[in-house]
Amino acid sequence: MLAIEIIEKKKNGLQLNKEEIDFMIEGYIKGSIPDYQMSAFLMAIYFRGMDKDETSNLTMSFINSGDRVDLSGIKGIKVDKHSTGGVGDKISLIVIPLIACLGIPVAKMSGRGLGHTGGTIDKLESIEGFRVELGEDEFIENVNKYKMAITGQSANLVPADKKIYSLRDVTATVNSIPLIASSIMSKKIASGSDAIVLDVKVGTGAFMKTLDEAKELARTMVDIGDSLNRKTIAVITNMNQPLGREVGNANEIMEAIKVLRGEGEEDETIVALTISSYMAVLGGAIKDFATAYSELSNILRSALAVDKFKELVLIQGGNPDIIDNPAMLPQAKYGIEVKAKESGYVNKIDAETIGIAAMLLGAGRRTKDAIIDYAAGITLNKKIGDKVLKGETLCVLHTNKEENKEAIDRALEAYLIKEDIPEKEEYVYEIISSL
Numbered sequence: 001m002l003a004i005e006i007i008e009k010k011k012n013g014l015q016l017n018k019e020e021i022d023f024m025i026e027g028y029i030k031g032s033i034p035d036y037q038m039s040a041f042l043m044a045i046y047f048r049g050m051d052k053d054e055t056s057n058l059t060m061s062f063i064n065s066g067d068r069v070d071l072s073g074i075k076g077i078k079v080d081k082h083s084t085g086g087v088g089d090k091i092s093l094i095v096i097p098l099i100a101c102l103g104i105p106v107a108k109m110s111g112r113g114l115g116h117t118g119g120t121i122d123k124l125e126s127i128e129g130f131r132v133e134l135g136e137d138e139f140i141e142n143v144n145k146y147k148m149a150i151t152g153q154s155a156n157l158v159p160a161d162k163k164i165y166s167l168r169d170v171t172a173t174v175n176s177i178p179l180i181a182s183s184i185m186s187k188k189i190a191s192g193s194d195a196i197v198l199d200v201k202v203g204t205g206a207f208m209k210t211l212d213e214a215k216e217l218a219r220t221m222v223d224i225g226d227s228l229n230r231k232t233i234a235v236i237t238n239m240n241q242p243l244g245r246e247v248g249n250a251n252e253i254m255e256a257i258k259v260l261r262g263e264g265e266e267d268e269t270i271v272a273l274t275i276s277s278y279m280a281v282l283g284g285a286i287k288d289f290a291t292a293y294s295e296l297s298n299i300l301r302s303a304l305a306v307d308k309f310k311e312l313v314l315i316q317g318g319n320p321d322i323i324d325n326p327a328m329l330p331q332a333k334y335g336i337e338v339k340a341k342e343s344g345y346v347n348k349i350d351a352e353t354i355g356i357a358a359m360l361l362g363a364g365r366r367t368k369d370a371i372i373d374y375a376a377g378i379t380l381n382k383k384i385g386d387k388v389l390k391g392e393t394l395c396v397l398h399t400n401k402e403e404n405k406e407a408i409d410r411a412l413e414a415y416l417i418k419e420d421i422p423e424k425e426e427y428v429y430e431i432i433s434s435l
C-alpha cells in the first residue's frame with residue numbers, strides 16, 4: 001500500500017477500507033508516514049468527510065494505537081459522560097456524586113483543559129490535597145466501594161489521537177465532524193465504560209456553532225457507539241453563554257457545591273439533571289427518563305448529593321471541610337468589577353470571549369505547560385435576559401495579577417446590551433440516540 005494512493009482516493013471522495021485507514025494511522029505512529037502526508041490526508045477527510053463505516057474504522061484504529069483500560073473488576077454497568085467542551089462547564093463535578101447516590105458505578109477519567117479554563121481535573125486540584133492520579137487498583141477499589149472515583153487519563157490512552165490532534169491544531173483540520181467524533185469516542189471507549197452519555201454543546205462557546213452541526217456530530221458519535229457496542233445517548237445543550245455564574249477553577253467547585261445542595265442556577269441544574277437522568281437509565285438503575293429526573297431532583301433537594309461529594313473529596317485525599325466552608329478554597333487578591341457602559345438588557349454573553357478573559361486572569365493555560373492559578377476566574381453578576389443599569393457591575397474578575405487591562409476589555413466586549421428583552425433560550429435542545 002502507498003500513502004499517496006490512499007490520500008488520492010480520499011481526495012477523490014471515495015470510501016476507504018479498514019486496511020487503508022489502519023495503514024495510515026499505524027504508519028503515522030511508527031514514523032513511516034511523515035507529517036506532510038498525514039496533513040494532506042486530514043485535509044482530504046476535512047473536505048470529503050467519512051461515512052459511518054470509515055468513521056468507526058478510524059475510531060477502532062485510534063483505540064488500537066494504545067492501552068485499553070480494563071474495568072472488568074468493577075461490578076455493574078459502568079456509565080461515563082463526556083462534554084464536547086464549554087465555558088463554566090462544571091457538570092461532571094455535579095454528576096459524579098449524583099449518579100453514585102443511585103448506586104451506579106462512575107469510573108471517571110478526565111482530562112486537563114488547554115486554553116480557556118481548566119478541565120475537571122484542574123478544577124478538583126484547587127481542593128488542597130485532592131489526588132487526581134490514582135493507580136488502577138485504587139481506582140477500581142474505590143469505584144466498587146464508594147461507587148465513584150476520578151483520575152487523570154493514562155499517558156498511553158489513544159496516543160494516535162494525541163499526535164494527530166497536535167497536527168490538526170496547526171493545519172486547520174480540527175473542525176471536522178468525523179475527526180472530532182473519532183477523537184472523542186476512541187478515548188471514551190478505550191477508557192473501558194459500558195455506556196456513554198455525551199453532552200454536545202452548541203453555541204458561541206462551543207466547537208459547533210449551529211444546531212444542525214451539533215446534531216450531525218451527535219449522530220456521528222452515537223453511530224460510532226452503536227457500531228462498537230456501547231450504548232450511547234447524546235444530549236445537545238446550550239453554550240450561548242457560560243453555564244452558571246462561575247468560570248474558573250476554585251470558584252467552579254464552589255458553584256458545583258451549591259448545585260449539589262439544590263441551590264444552583266437553573267441552566268446548570270437542568271443540564272446536570274438531564275445528563276445524569278440518561279446516565280441512570282443507561283446504568284439500568286431506573287427504567288425511564290422522567291422517573292430518573294424526578295428521583296435525582298429529590299436527591300439534590302436532600303443532603304445526600306453534597307454528602308457524597310464530601311465523601312469523594314475525603315477518599316481522594318482532599319480536605320472535606322471546604323464543602324461547609326468554601327472560603328477555604330484558594331481566593332484571589334483582587335476582585336475587579338466590570339461595569340456596564342449603557343443601560344438595557346443583556347442580549348448576549350460570548351462564552352468564548354469570557355473563557356479567554358478567564359485564561360488571561362490565570363484560570364487557564366496559554367500553553368500546554370503553563371501553570372493554572374486556581375483562585376483566578378470570573379463571576380457573572382448578569383446573565384442573558386437580566387436588566388442592567390449603566391454603571392452596574394456585569395461581572396467580577398478574580399485575579400492575583402497586577403495588570404489586567406486585556407482581560408477587562410475582553411469581559412466587557414463579551415457582553416451585548418440592547419434595549420429589547422431577548423427571548424428566553426432553551427438549555428437542552430435535543431436528544432440523539434438509537435435506543
Ligand code: URA
Binds near residue numbers: 084085
Ligand atoms: N475534543 C476531543 O477530544 N477531540 C476533538 O477532536 C475535539 C474535542
